[in-house]
Amino acid sequence: MGTVILGTGSCLPKRVVTNVELESVVETDDEWIRTRTGIVTRRVSGKGEHTYQLAAEAARRALAAADVSPEEIGLVVVGTISSHMQMPSSACFVQDEIGAVNAFAYDLNAACSGFLFGLDLADKYISLDHSMKVLIIGAEALSSRLDYKDRNTCILFGDGAGAAVLGYSDSDRGIIGTHMLSDGSLWKLLHMHGPESSNPDLAEENWTGAYIRMEGREVFKHAIRAMEGSVRSLLESEGISLDSVDLVIPHQANTRILNKLIKRLELPQRKVFINVPKYGNTSAASIPIALDEANDSGLIAKGDTVLFCSFGGGFTWGAALIKW
Ligand code: UT7
Numbered sequence: 493m494g495t496v497i498l499g500t501g502s503c504l505p506k507r508v509v510t511n512v513e514l515e516s517v518v519e520t521d522d523e524w525i526r527t528r529t530g531i532v533t534r535r536v537s538g539k540g541e542h543t544y545q546l547a548a549e550a551a552r553r554a555l556a557a558a559d560v561s562p563e564e565i566g567l568v569v570v571g572t573i574s575s576h577m578q579m580p581s582s583a584c585f586v587q588d589e590i591g592a593v594n595a596f597a598y599d600l601n602a603a604c605s606g607f608l609f610g611l612d613l614a615d616k617y618i619s620l621d622h623s624m625k626v627l628i629i630g631a632e633a634l635s636s637r638l639d640y641k642d643r644n645t646c647i648l649f650g651d652g653a654g655a656a657v658l659g660y661s662d663s664d665r666g667i668i669g670t671h672m673l674s675d676g677s678l679w680k681l682l683h684m685h686g687p688e689s690s691n692p693d694l695a696e697e698n699w700t701g702a703y704i705r706m707e708g709r710e711v712f713k714h715a716i717r718a719m720e721g722s723v724r725s726l727l728e729s730e731g732i733s734l735d736s737v738d739l740v741i742p743h744q745a746n747t748r749i750l751n752k753l754i755k756r757l758e759l760p761q762r763k764v765f766i767n768v769p770k771y772g773n774t775s776a777a778s779i780p781i782a783l784d785e786a787n788d789s790g791l792i793a794k795g796d797t798v799l800f801c802s803f804g805g806g807f808t809w810g811a812a813l814i815k816w
Pocket of ligand 1: 711
């Protein structure tokens with residue numbers, strides 16, 4: 493009995509950018525990107541593909557799959573760090589675009605953990621009000637926040653959106669548990685400044701443009717440790733063994749991180765859904781896009797135990813378990 497996912501949807505920008513195309517933008521090569529990250533292509537937004545527009549389309553598809561009307565939605569949350577405007581939120585734009593006239597709406601900034609933190613939030617709202625239906629979306633147009641002179645970051649990220657409609661079910665299915673954590677002390681390792689301050693007293697001394705900056709090696713180590721820790725803590729507190737998990741849908745950072753995590757958790761490769769070679773790291777959108785693809789391909793059956801885990805800027809990280 494609890495919060496179930498009633499439907500999923502996703503939306504990717506049309507333009508596909510290959511590693512070879514990036515060779516003419518920054519000093520890199522296809523071979524380096526493939527061996528270090530496993531990424532082959534990523535999607536890049538064009539006209540009409542702002543974060544909220546991708547989010548709204550993913551939401552429409554999730555609503556259709558769930559057979560839920562926009563008017564039934566009570567809350568819209570968009571996990572994003574690349575809204576096209578600082579205010580209003582992407583969630584408010586989505587609320588208007590899809591006609592969710594009975595919903596309140598806001599964005600959630602937890603970087604790559606945005607969708608999982610949103611899932612946890614929806615679970616709490618729905619457990620207090622069983623009539624509530626919640627739309628959780630992860631959406632990014634990170635191409636607008638990349639420094640295309642910085643080869644450490646610009647090759648890694650991509651754009652896209654994924655959405656899930658959540659509601660209450662009195663069956664034995666639903667969210668089993670979550671384990672979420674943050675550590676703000678390590679913010680410098682992965683961050684993105686806001687606009688340059690117009691108040692000289694608040695100007696940042698080391699403002700380096702409103703782009704993603706990352707110490708890749710350090711982030712790599714923390715990401716593995718944090719995701720492994722969250723997964724183990726959650727399974728232990730729920731008394732569930734990894735053997736009884738049917739599918740793992742991790743944040744799609746890159747294949748090297750995922751392979752290391754698979755090894756550390758001693759997971760069979762076939763149980764882990766990976767689509768990062770096609771889309772790169774889409775931050776908050778990565779888990780819901782992967783979930784929608786796994787769901788659409790028939791990889792998740794009713795009653796399956798699905799495990800999610802994420803890690804992102806903040807640092808923010810966590811894991812969630814759901815009986816589908
Ligand atoms: O959602 C969570 C967000 N972040 C992540 O998940 C990323 C975590 N980090 C990683 O996955 C890896 O650190 C990367 C894939 C980002 C980088 O791989 P790495 O093996 O840690 O490489 P590195 O940063 O230590 O760089 C090794 C070399 C350097 O050259 P030198 O100093 O050895 O001459 C870099 O300048 O590779 C160079 N390099 C590149 N070369 C070609 C860095 N980026 C590139 C590039 N193309 N795009």
